Amino acid sequence: MSVLPVFKVGHPVIRQVAEDLTPDELRSDATQRLIDDMTETMRSRDGVGIAAPQVGVSKRIAVLEYRQNLRYPGHADIPLMVVLNARVMELGEETVDAWEGCLSVDNLRGVVTRSTKVVVDALDREGQPQPLAADGFLAVILQHEIDHLDGKVFLDRMKDLSTLTQLEEWYAYWDGRRPVDPAAKDPIGTSGIDHVGLVARDLEASRAWFVDLFGMREHSRSSNFVCLRVNEQYVFLLDEEATRAREGPNPRTALAHLALRVTREEFDRALETLAAKGIAIDEGPRQRGAGRSIYFKDPSGNQIELHHP
Numbered sequence: 001m002s003v004l005p006v007f008k009v010g011h012p013v014i015r016q017v018a019e020d021l022t023p024d025e026l027r028s029d030a031t032q033r034l035i036d037d038m039t040e041t042m043r044s045r046d047g048v049g050i051a052a053p054q055v056g057v058s059k060r061i062a063v064l065e066y067r068q069n070l071r072y073p074g075h076a077d078i079p080l081m082v083v084l085n086a087r088v089m090e091l092g093e094e095t096v097d098a099w100e101g102c103l104s105v106d107n108l109r110g111v112v113t114r115s116t117k118v119v120v121d122a123l124d125r126e127g128q129p130q131p132l133a134a135d136g137f138l139a140v141i142l143q144h145e146i147d148h149l150d151g152k153v154f155l156d157r158m159k160d161l162s163t164l165t166q167l168e169e170w171y172a173y174w175d176g177r178r179p180v181d182p183a184a185k186d187p188i189g190t191s192g193i194d195h196v197g198l199v200a201r202d203l204e205a206s207r208a209w210f211v212d213l214f215g216m217r218e219h220s221r222s223s224n225f226v227c228l229r230v231n232e233q234y235v236f237l238l239d240e241e242a243t244r245a246r247e248g249p250n251p252r253t254a255l256a257h258l259a260l261r262v263t264r265e266e267f268d269r270a271l272e273t274l275a276a277k278g279i280a281i282d283e284g285p286r287q288r289g290a291g292r293s294i295y296f297k298d299p300s301g302n303q304i305e306l307h308h309p
């Protein structure tokens with residue numbers, strides 16, 4: 001299997017309506033190899049789906065798979081699915097607003113309204129009929145990928161562009177629009193972020209530090225990251241070597257400064273814990289009303305800011 005170049009919006013192939021595979025094409029070595037390469041390409045980019053036009057082939061082929069990842073944290077796993085000659089047959093009336101991004105639209109996210117249920121007609125990679133009735137995240141991914149087969153991208157599906165945001169600004173200014181259940185509140189809460197990645201020099205040491213200091217819970221992990229959960233939000237600790245190998249010296253998926261906004265009580269409790277552990281803190285300027293900020297370093301040298309309003 002090999003990783004293919006991803007074609008970006010603006011290239012005409014992204015806007016073409018893709019053609020069905022004939023039975024002969026479907027069974028051909030070239031198509032079967034393309035399916036494998038698309039799978040490899042999707043995985044290498046932390047995507048949850050990819051359609052053939054995104055690798056420059058205007059045919060109705062899409063693959064999708066979800067395992068816990070940095071781009072889309074917090075859903076149940078979806079095993080690898082290959083959908084060929086796929087068409088949406090029925091869309092449920094109930095809709096959901098959720099953030100989407102796309103491997104063909106670099107660095108942008110936006111809130112898209114999608115049906116929560118979808119019925120799809122498709123073939124599997126052997127050419128057998130594969131009728132799908134999907135709901136939840138899978139329904140959303142199917143709609144996104146089948147849109148690609150019809151020459152559409154998620155930008156076309158946004159009701160308005162007011163939520164369109166670059167990734168860096170998304171990390172900085174958008175909350176995940178997830179209501180936080182006060183009953184499930186962790187000792188330290190964050191707000192203002194949906195999820196964030198911090199580069200960790202030593203994954204295990206960083207994991208232990210965050211769990212110990214903030215009472216975070218481990219949510220999931222892979223060889224390249226550990227995902228910790230706080231309330232409904234996620235902090236990803238990314239293996240430094242793997243992240244830099246993939247994204248270069250200034251990785252887009254990682255921040256060097258994590259701001260945690262907490263209540264006064266949580267702030268006081270954290271101060272005690274930090275003092276007990278002998279972790280040096282700097283006082284921040286008291287410029288945000290009567291609030292207070294402190295700054296300290298995590299074991300990898302990332303700056304953590306704790307703020308109460």
Ligand SMILES: [Zn+2]
Binds near residue numbers: 101148
């Ligand atoms: Zn896409």
